[in-house]
Amino acid sequence: MEVGNLEGLEPVSPNGQYFSSDVITLSVLAVLEFEIPIDIESQTMSLLKNVFLPISPRFSSIMVENDGKKEWKRVEVKLEDHVNIPSFPSNLSPESYDEYLEEYMSKLSTERYPQGKPLWEVHIIKYPTSNAAGNIIFKFHHALGDGYSLMGALISTLQRADNPSLPLTFPSRQLSESKKRENFFVTKIFSSACNTISDIWWGISKTLKEDDLTPIKSSNDAIEFRPSTIATMTFSLDQLKSIKNKLGVTLNDVLTGMIFFGTRLYMQEIDQSSSTADCTAMVLLNTRIMGDYMPIEEMIKPNSKMPWGNRFTFLQVPIPKLTELSNADDFIRNTHKMIKKKRNSLAVYFTSRLLEIVNKFGSHEASSRYIHRTLKNSSMVISNMIGPVEQMSLANHPIKGFYFLVPGLPQGFDITIVSYMGKVRLAFKMEKGIIDPQKLKSCMENALDMIVKDSNKNPKLNN
Numbered sequence: 001m002e003v004g005n006l007e008g009l010e011p012v013s014p015n016g017q018y019f020s021s022d023v024i025t026l027s028v029l030a031v032l033e034f035e036i037p038i039d040i041e042s043q044t045m046s047l048l049k050n051v052f053l054p055i056s057p058r059f060s061s062i063m064v065e066n067d068g069k070k071e072w073k074r075v076e077v078k079l080e081d082h083v084n085i086p087s088f089p090s091n092l093s094p095e096s097y098d099e100y101l102e103e104y105m106s107k108l109s110t111e112r113y114p115q116g117k118p119l120w121e122v123h124i125i126k127y128p129t130s131n132a133a134g135n136i137i138f139k140f141h142h143a144l145g146d147g148y149s150l151m152g153a154l155i156s157t158l159q160r161a162d163n164p165s166l167p168l169t170f171p172s173r174q175l176s177e178s179k180k181r182e183n184f185f186v187t188k189i190f191s192s193a194c195n196t197i198s199d200i201w202w203g204i205s206k207t208l209k210e211d212d213l214t215p216i217k218s219s220n221d222a223i224e225f226r227p228s229t230i231a232t233m234t235f236s237l238d239q240l241k242s243i244k245n246k247l248g249v250t251l252n253d254v255l256t257g258m259i260f261f262g263t264r265l266y267m268q269e270i271d272q273s274s275s276t277a278d279c280t281a282m283v284l285l286n287t288r289i290m291g292d293y294m295p296i297e298e299m300i301k302p303n304s305k306m307p308w309g310n311r312f313t314f315l316q317v318p319i320p321k322l323t324e325l326s327n328a329d330d331f332i333r334n335t336h337k338m339i340k341k342k343r344n345s346l347a348v349y350f351t352s353r354l355l356e357i358v359n360k361f362g363s364h365e366a367s368s369r370y371i372h373r374t375l376k377n378s379s380m381v382i383s384n385m386i387g388p389v390e391q392m393s394l395a396n397h398p399i400k401g402f403y404f405l406v407p408g409l410p411q412g413f414d415i416t417i418v419s420y421m422g423k424v425r426l427a428f429k430m431e432k433g434i435i436d437p438q439k440l441k442s443c444m445e446n447a448l449d450m451i452v453k454d455s456n457k458n459p460k461l462n463n
Contacts, residue, residue, distance in 0.1 A: 009064070009066070009071035009072060009073055010057070010061075010071060010072045011069060011071050011072075012069075012070040012143060013143075014356060014359060014364070014367075015146075016070070016142070016143035016144075017070050017143070017359070017364040017367075017368075018355065018364055018367050018368045018371055019142045019143055019368075019371075019408075020063060020070065020141065020142075021364060021365050021368040022365065022368075023365060023368035023369050023372050024224075024368050024371060024372045024408060025112070025141075025142075025408050026141075026406060026407070026408040026409065027109070027139055027140060027141055027142055027406070027407045027408055028138075028139075028140045028142060028147060028150050028404055028405070028406055029105065029108065029109065029137055029138070029139055029404060029405040029406075029407060030137070030138040030140070030150065030151075030154055030402065030404045031105075031135055031136075031137050031402060031403050031404065031405070032135065032136045032137075032138075032394065032399050032402045033129075033131050033132035033135055033399065033400050033401040033402060034132050034133050034134045034135065034136070034394075034397050034398065034399060034400065035132070035133060035397070035399070035400045036133050036397055036398065037126065037128070037133045037134055038125075038126050038133070038134035038135075038136065038397060039397075040124075040394070040397060041085070041124070043395050044083055044122070044124070045079050045080070045083075047157065047394075047395065048079050048082070048083070048122070049079060051157050052153075052157055053077060055153045055156050055157070056144070056145075056153060057072070057074060058072055058118075058144050058145070059077075059118055059120060059144070059153075060074055060075060060076075060077050060118060061073055061074050061075060061118060062075050062116060062117065062118055062119070063119065063143065068363070070364070075116075075117075077118055078117075081114075082117070082118070082120060082122060083121075083122050083124070084121060084122070084123045085123075085124045085126065086104060086123065086125065088100045088127050092127075094128050094129050094130045095130060097127040097128060097129045098129050098130050098131075100127065101127075101129055101135065102229065102230050104123075105137065105230055105405070106228045106229075106230065106432070107227075108123065108137070108139060108407075109228060109405065109407030109408075109429070110224070110225050110226075110227075110407070113141060119140070119141030119143065119144055120138070120139065120140050120141065120144065121138075121139040122136065122137070122138055123136070123137040123138075123139065124136050125137065131232075131400075131401060132400060132401070136394070138154060142406070142408070147284075147404070148385070151385050151387075155168060155388065155392070157394065158392040158393065158394055158399070159392065159393050159394075160390050160391070160392065160393070161390070161391040161393040161398045161399070162390060162391065164393070168388040168389075168390055168392065169388065169389050170386055170387070170389060171237075171386060171389060209377065210376070210377040211277075211278055211279050211377060211378055211379045212274075212277035212278050212279065213277075214267055214271070214274040214277045214279060214379065215266065215267050215270035215271050215274055215434075215435070216263060216266070216267060216279070216379055216380065216412070216434075216435060217279070217379045217411070217412060217413070218412055218431060218434050220412070220431065220434075222410075223376075223410055223411060223412050223431055224407070224408050224409060224410050226412075226431055226432065227432040228429050228430060228431060228432055229428075229429075229430045229431075229432045229433075229435065229437050230405065230427065230428065230429055230430075231427075231428045231430070231437035231438075231440070231441060232403055232425055232426060232427045232428070233425070233426045233428075233441055233444060233445075234401075234423050234424070234425050234426075235423065235424045235426070235448065236422070236423065236424075237422050237423055237424050238422065239448075239452070240255065240424060242455075243329075243332070243451060243452065243455045246455045246456070247329060247332055247333065247336075247455055249333070249336040252339070252384065253332055253335050253336040253339065254332055254451075255384065255417055255424065255426075256281075256283065256335045256339070256382060257329075257332035257333075257334070257335035257336070258331070258332070258444065258447050258448055258451060259281075259382060259415060259426075259444070260281070260319050260320060260331050260335060261331040261447040261450070261451065262440070262443045262445075262446070262447035262448075263319065263440075263443075264319065264320070264321065264322050265322075265443040265446060265447055266435075266439060266440050266443040266444075267279075268322060269439065269443065270436075275321060275322050275323060276321055276323060277321075278318070279318070279319040279378075279379040280316055280317065280318055280319065280377070280378040280379055281316075281317045281318075281319055281378065281380045281381070281382055282314045282315070282316060282317075282374075282375060282378045282380070282381045282382070283314065283315040283317050283339070283381075283382045283383075284313075284314060284315075284381070284383035284384075285313050285314065285315050314374070315339065316342075316374075316378070317335075317338055317339065317342065318338070319379065319380075320334045320335075327454045328447065328450035328451045328453070328454045329451050329454040329455045330454075331447075332451060332455075354370075355367045355370065372410055375409055375410050375411060376410040376411065378411060379411065379413060380411060380413040380414065380415060381406070381409050381411060381413075381414045381415070382415045382416075382417070383406060383416050383417070384416065384417035384418065385404070385416075385417070385418045385419075386418070386419050387402065387418045387419045387420035387421075388420060388421070389421065389422070390421070391421055401420065401423075401425060402418065402420060402425070403416065403418055403425045403426075403427040404416050404418060404427065405427055405429050406429075407429070412430060412434050412435070413428070413429075413430055413431070413435060414428070414429040414430075415427070415428055415429075416429075426444070428440065
C-alpha cells in the first residue's frame, strides 16, 4: 500500500541509481552469529516495527522511476513479507549445517528483490553451525546506503551484552606515524597533480583492458549470478596492530598487504606461471571525514558531517607480483605507498565526476555499464568496516561474531573485513569451483606468519 504521492519524493542518490539497474544490482549481507539458540520469533515483528523501521524512511520505501529518475516512495510495510525462517533437515551435525548455510547464502546472493516491496530482508537460521548456535542474516539493497550507513543502522538495533544501558564503543582511529608526517603544502600539490594524471591514465586503461586470467579470475560471464563459495577467517587485532606499529603504516595497509601477499602465494601454488600475471584489486574508500559511527538521527540531518547514504568510491590498486618484492613485509610497504599515492590523487573524484556527466547526458544505465565493466575487468574487490569493541546482543541473545558480504559484484573473488571484540574477521565470497577455500585460507595464514617474522627483523618504513 502506497503512502503519499509523487510530489516531494526523495531522489535516489547517484550511487544508489548506479547500483540498482538492469546492469548491476548490489546488496549487503550482514551475518550475525549467536552464542545461544535463537528464540526471538515472538519479538521479531515488534523489534522490526518499533526499532528497525524508524531508523530510516528508506526502510519503509520502494524505488520508483519518474521521468527517468529514480526516487524513494513511502509505502506501508508488511513485515511478515520481509522475514524468512528456512527449514533444513533435522538432527544434522554442525558441519552439515555449515554446508546448508553456505548454499542458502549463495542462493540468497543471486536472488532479485521482489517488486513493490522495501529493499531489505531478514533471514533467521535456527540451526547450529560450527561457528554459532544460530545465525540471523540481514539483506539490504546497496541503494539504501553504504556499509557505513547500514552498519550504523544495524548497531542502532543492538545493545551491549554486558550492560545495555551503555553505548557500544569503537577502536580509536589514531593516525600512524607515517600519516602524521605530512610534507609541506607545495610538495603535496605537485605530488597530487602528478599522481592524478598517472592514475587517470592507468584507470582508463584498466577499464578498457581486462586482467589476466588466473587461479582467482575465470573467463566466465555473469559471475554475479553463479553459485558461490563462502569462507571466513579470524585474526587477532593486537597482532595486526603490532605489525602496523613496527612498520609505521595503517591497519588497513597491513590487512590489504597481507591479502595481496596471501593471494599471490595461492596463485603461485595453483599455477606457477600466474606469478607474473597482471591483477588489479578494487579497494572501496569511504569519502566521509572518518570518525566513529554517529547516531542515526545525526547521520540523517541535512548538513551532517557523517551523512547517511552511499559515500564511497573505488581505488584501483595493482596487486604486487612476487617477483617484484624481496620480503614478505614488502607487500605491506608497497601497499602503503600505493594507497597513499592514490589518496593524494584526484583521480577518484575525476571518476565520480565522469559518472555524473555520463548520468546527466546519457543515463544511469550508462554509468552502471561503466562501473560493471571496470569491476569485471579487475580480479578482486576489498572492502572493510570497523565494528564495536564490546560484545553486542539482540533481544538478550549475545552475538559471538559477525561478518558481511557484498553480493552482485561481477567478479569471482570478493573480500570483506570487519573488526569486533579484539578480532578481525575476513570473509571470502568466491566463484564456486574456481578457488579452493581451504588452500586459500592456508596461504593467508602463511602470508601473515611470514610478515610477522619479517616485521620483527626489518626496520620501520621510511617516507
